[in-house]
Amino acid sequence: MDVRTICASFAKRNRPDSYPSRPYFPCTYIDLKGLVAQNQYNFIQPNSRASATNYVVLRYSEVDSLGLESSLGIGNNCCCMVVFHYGSVVLFNVNDHEVDGYLKIVLKHASGLLSEMRKDDYAVVEKPTLETWMQGGLDYIMLKNLNIDGIRTIGSVLGQSIALDYYIRQVDGMVAEFTDINRGMEENGNFTMKRKKLFQLVGKANSNLADVILKLGFFDRSDIAWKNANYAQIWEYLRDEYELTQRFASLDFKLKFVEHNIRFLQEILQNRKSDFLEWLIIILIGVEILISVYNIVRESAITSL
Numbered sequence: 051m052d053v054r055t056i057c058a059s060f061a062k063r064n065r066p067d068s069y070p071s072r073p074y075f076p077c078t079y080i081d082l083k084g085l086v087a088q089n090q091y092n093f094i095q096p097n098s099r100a101s102a103t104n105y106v107v108l109r110y111s112e113v114d115s116l117g118l119e120s121s122l123g124i125g126n127n128c129c130c131m132v133v134f135h136y137g138s139v140v141l142f143n144v145n146d147h148e149v150d151g152y153l154k155i156v157l158k159h160a161s162g163l164l165s166e167m168r169k170d171d172y173a174v175v176e177k178p179t180l181e182t183w184m185q186g187g188l189d190y191i192m193l194k195n196l197n198i199d200g201i202r203t204i205g206s207v208l209g210q211s212i213a214l215d216y217y218i219r220q221v222d223g224m225v226a227e228f229t230d231i232n233r234g235m236e237e238n239g240n241f242t243m244k245r246k247k248l249f250q251l252v253g254k255a256n257s258n259l260a261d262v263i264l265k266l267g268f269f270d271r272s273d274i275a276w277k278n279a280n281y282a283q284i285w286e287y288l289r290d291e292y293e294l295t296q297r298f299a300s301l302d303f304k305l306k307f308v309e310h311n312i313r314f315l316q317e318i319l320q321n322r323k324s325d326f327l328e329w330l331i332i333i334l335i336g337v338e339i340l341i342s343v344y345n346i347v348r349e350s351a352i353t354s355l
Contacts, residue, residue, distance in 0.1 A: 067176035069143040069196070073208040074169045075216050076153060077137045078162030078261075082106050085133060085159045094198055097274065104267065105134040105209070107202060110152075130198075131155075132205030136265040137162070138213045140205040142174070168216050172208060174200075183280045186287050193284070199274050203281045206272050207288035213266055214297055217258050221304045224251060228311040248315055255308045259301075268298060 086093050086106055094107040108131045129143040131152055139156050141149060157163070173190035185192040193200055234240075262268050275282040289295065 067196070068190075069174045069176070071140060071142050071172040071174050071204065071208060072144065072149065072169065073138060073140045073172070073205075073212040074149075074153065074167055075138050075164070075212045076157060076167040077160040077164060079160065080133055080135055080137055080139075080156060081159040081161075082133065082135050085156060088158070089155065097199070097202075103135070105132055105202075105206070107132050107198060107205075108155075109198075130201050132201060132209065134206075134209045134213075136209075136213055136261070138209030140208045142201055142205070164216070168212050170208070170212050170215075172204075174204060184284055184287065186291060191284070191288065191291075199278070199281055200284065203272055203274050203284050204288060207285060207292060207294070210266050210268060211292040211294060214262065214268075214294065214301070217262050218297065218301050218304075220254070220258055221301055221308065224255060224308050225304050227251070228308060231315070232311070248312065251308070252312055255305055255312070259305055262298065262301065268294070 082103070082105070085108075089108050092108040092110055094109050096106070110129050110131075129141065129148075129152075131144075132140040132142070133156055134140075137160070139153060141152055144152055171189070174196060175190055175192040176194075176196040177192055178194060180192060180194040183194050191204070272281065272285045275285040
């Protein structure tokens with residue numbers, strides 16, 4: 051179901067506090083210090099030193115994009131951006147026609163821009179009369195109270211999910227490439243990949259795995275979830291909803307397939323090099339023998355004269 055449809059359906063049931071939440075992955079690195087320096091007025095102080103280096107939260111008023119509300123609640127007239135250093139941007143309560151404007155604020159400090167930006171849709175509904183702290187649904191989550199900590203927690207999972215989708219597609223491309231190589235070897239009994247290309251694939255596979263584990267902090271629990279069981283419940287529900295653990299397991303399996311193929315092709319290239327060196331040695335020995343025979347024949351001819 052589309053997020054706008056979800057938000058509209060809640061609004062019809064006298065539940066106006068429904069916010070579209072849109073994660074984007076436009077690049078592979080964002081300079082958070084530079085971003086905060088130019089948007090200091092909208093910057094919300096982090097709740098821990100660790101989170102300050104991994105992501106920032108910027109809050110804007112819908113009436114005045116440079117104004118900062120005194121309340122930490124998001125409110126219908128405000129919107130938030132959760133920006134992660136590894137390239138994800140999660141927009142809360144931002145209208146469709148305003149998305150490009152907010153993304154431009156971030157992209158001024160971005161590097162490793164992608165040719166195709168990944169994006170997704172989700173909805174967050176605030177219902178103070180909710181009997182439990184949270185309640186999940188299809189493409190939305192309902193909370194008793196939505197505040198900045200809730201936005202941080204939800205944003206952390208949405209940001210990881212959209213980034214993981216990018217890396218899965220990268221690895222899928224490598225798997226497809228090795229599949230074509232294996233088909234060619236099956237048909238022709240040979241392959242033509244150069245050593246440089248193979249090393250590039252080795253580096254790409256290793257960097258993708260390192261980025262997922264280290265940059266995304268995939269196995270690091272949200273700092274807010276560590277301190278508060280309510281946010282831990284949100285964090286665990288969303289990770290399960292987006293199947294992050296299963297998707298990472300699939301990514302890891304594909305990388306092992308790539309690693310197996312790389313090791314196999316490296317052995318073939320090494321054997322080729324060994325065969326080339328052996329033939330080179332044989333040729334050099336043959337040349338040396340021919341030179342020796344020539345010298346013997348020439349000396350014999352000179353002696354007979």
